Amino acid sequence: MAGRCLRVALVLHSLALASCCGPPPPLDSAPPAPAPATASPAECTEPHIKVGDKCYAFLLDFARTWSESREYCQGIGGDLAIVHTCDEFTTLVRNIHMLGQEVPDRFSYWLGGTDLGDEGSWTWIDGTPMAMGVPFWGQAGDTFEPNGGDAQNCAQIYKDDRYFIHDGECGKHGYALCQEGLSARLDNRGRIINHRD
Numbered sequence: 001m002a003g004r005c006l007r008v009a010l011v012l013h014s015l016a017l018a019s020c021c022g023p024p025p026p027l028d029s030a031p032p033a034p035a036p037a038t039a040s041p042a043e044c045t046e047p048h049i050k051v052g053d054k055c056y057a058f059l060l061d062f063a064r065t066w067s068e069s070r071e072y073c074q075g076i077g078g079d080l081a082i083v084h085t086c087d088e089f090t091t092l093v094r095n096i097h098m099l100g101q102e103v104p105d106r107f108s109y110w111l112g113g114t115d116l117g118d119e120g121s122w123t124w125i126d127g128t129p130m131a132m133g134v135p136f137w138g139q140a141g142d143t144f145e146p147n148g149g150d151a152q153n154c155a156q157i158y159k160d161d162r163y164f165i166h167d168g169e170c171g172k173h174g175y176a177l178c179q180e181g182l183s184a185r186l187d188n189r190g191r192i193i194n195h196r197d
């Protein structure tokens with residue numbers, strides 16, 4: 001029964017994504033397609049590449065903690081990526097497949113979202129609230145994400161759940177998914193940064 005419920009939930013999850021943003025991303029087993037014309041490095045600063053109307057860097061060379069990933073992204077002119085809309089999310093996940101940027105192991109990509117500042121209140125690092133539920137967040141078994149409570153406070157797109165968002169332990173390693181030009185309002189503890197000129 002649990003297996004059937006899970007299958008139904010997964011179908012509903014995919015349908016929700018499809019109804020919001022078009023077809024769901026391909027399954028992990030799908031062969032990567034050739035790089036599309038949307039890859040326009042000339043419009044972005046390396047190692048960022050153009051995806052949709054934004055510049056992202058998929059840093060698969062080295063796995064880092066969430067804070068280390070932020071610092072690395074900041075060092076190349078941005079911060080961990082944020083996803084405000086369903087279209088952005090779909091475009092990003094599709095291009096992970098299409099550009100051959102699949103994570104090669106069981107790590108995930110870190111995103112710039114956290115509930116470190118206020119447990120259970122998920123916020124993008126630009127200070128905006130993260131949308132909850134489908135189509136952004138995934139599932140672990142019969143449980144909907146985020147489900148890690150105090151132990152898991154950093155957002156990642158989880159390869160084994162078709163790159164839907166999961167909460168993860170900030171101190172564990174993952175790959176940085178950077179977005180060029182982001183100006184963060186949250187520090188590495190999830191607190192609002194006081195900018196003073």
Ligand SMILES: [Ca+2]
Pocket residue numbers: 115119120148149150151152153167
């Ligand atoms: Ca948490």
